[in-house]
Amino acid sequence: MDASPVDVDLALVGGGGAASLVLAALDRHDLTGLRVAVVDPVHKRGQDRTWAFWGAPGTDLDPLLSAAWSRVDVVTPAGRRDLSLAPLRYAMLRSAPVYDRAAAAERRLGAVRIAAPAGELRDDGHRVTVHDFDGRPVARAGWVLDSRPRPPRRPGRTSWLQHFRGWWLAADRPTFDPDRAVLMDFRTPQPARGVSFGYLLPVSDRYALVEYTEFSPAVRTDAAYDAALRGYAGLLGLDLAALRVREVENGVIPMTDGPFVPRPSARVVRLGTAGGATRPSTGFTFSAMLRQAEQVARELAAGRPPVPAPAYPRRHLWMDAVALRALDRGHVAGVEFFDRLFERNPAERVLRFLDGVTSPAEELAVMRSSPLLPMTGAVLGDAVDRLRTRLRRDPAVTPVVEAGSRTAGQTGS
Missing domain, CATH: 3.30.70 (Alpha-Beta Plaits)
Structure with missing residues (x-):
């Protein structure tokens, strides 16, 4: 490796699924004039994971799919539910074709591959210097997209x-x-x-x-x-x-429900789980990663900063926190919770809700299908926890609020 760091417009730190989707999106938008570096000690190849997701057919991923299904079964001890997903489909994508497409995109983009584990990212507000684990600068970039796994900013309530x-x-x-x-x-x-x-x-x-x-x-x-x-x-x-x-x-x-920080500094953007792409109530990630990749490429093609929109609306993150609390505290049984979702909603609505792309009216219908009283208790308990968290961070909040939160906690937990 050269002693001097590589100078690029965009550095991808981490070369897994999120970075592979970004490379393919940059290539699809014909951003061949963009100087790109990929910083990762491992060049991903072959089958090391499988992504299963739902969405509409007719995308550029279709040629890469291993299989797709327009009908699926949801089974409980009480019986089998045969669901039509139209106009969506459930699809399986294995990693090898994704990595192959990313490698081809890398070549067409003329990207530089830096086979070093990334360490500190130093952002001076104008450019970001990427250091390896030994503290040596390996790249300087106008923007860094960091997809390395990392924990949330603080532990979640659940x-x-x-x-x-x-x-x-x-x-x-x-x-x-x-x-x-x-x-x-x-x-x-x-x-x-x-x-x-x-x-x-x-x-x-x-x-x-x-x-x-x-x-x-x-x-x-x-x-x-x-x-x-x-x-x-x-x-x-x-x-x-x-x-x-x-x-x-x-x-x-x-x-x-712990908060992830999608933009830790002016010119560093996190992708994948570290960037909030994992749905808290289900762990599903792929669809949000795909949206992030497309948004990054679209913004760069328009000459704008490569900053994707939040992976999920705030109201979805609140609903996820409530659902996690309800399941964790035993307010609702997991089988009952998911069975009622599919029993009382069209399958398309449930899947779009789990992907975070439903409208407020659809979300209200989904919430009405959940067990009302147990979920109300979870809502109250979540509100109490949020108040207590705020009190710990802001001692200037009056003690009257603290007393009220204790009472609500006894009712809602």
Whole structure:
């Protein structure tokens, strides 16, 4: 590596999914005159993760998809619900084609690849100097897009995790129905504090992803995930002795109402989970990352700063905080909560709500479908927690408010 730092217009710190989507978007907007650097010790290639998301067909991602489904099942112990997603579809995207497209975009953009782990970012208000872990400057950029994982600015009032393990199962004879996916199957044993579900995503009649997922405060052991997967495979009627586990996928995603800082300084913008792209109530991230990438490229193409809009409206973050609190404190059971969402709303509305793109009228309809009294208690409890947080930060607030918050807390918690 040269001793002098590379001088560029835009530096991407971290080269994973968020940066790959940005590179493809820059290429799509024909920003070949932009000087770009990617700072990451690892050049991502191959299959290391799978993204599943919903959206309208006919996008530039369509050629990269492994599979897509217009109908899905949501299953509870009480029965199976067959859902039409029209005009949306549920889609599976594996990482290899995303990384391949990003690599091709890198070449067309003439981007510089800096194979060093990024350390401190020093922003003087005009340019940002990217340092490696040893403190050496490796790049100077007009703007930095930082997608490295990091915790929220302060701990959330509720902090859970979406954690999962999936098996890619191969069969020698037709075993799966590639036209039908199981989006959520709540017949799995439920944790004492949280909610679990399985899902089945078949890409052909002989190859499918079977996954066990939990929303809960803590991860499980490898043995526990494997036992849960064996149990779920049994619920699906799969004979594991006749199947081969070709790949294993694991993941842990934060679900928290703790605030992330999408713009820590004048010319540093965070993307991905660090930039607020993870939906607190579900852990879903991909659709928001895709929106961020498109907005960054669009702003640069228009000669504006590459600052995307907030990933989710403030009212959605408030609803997420309330939902997390309700689930964590046991005000509502997780299976009941999600089952009522799909029972009392069109599937399209639920999926758009989970993506953070619904209107206030649609959100009111979603809220009306949740258990009213338990959720009211969660709303009051969340309000009390917010007041207490404010009191700790601002001691000038009068003690009368503190006394009132204690009373409300006894009622709402």
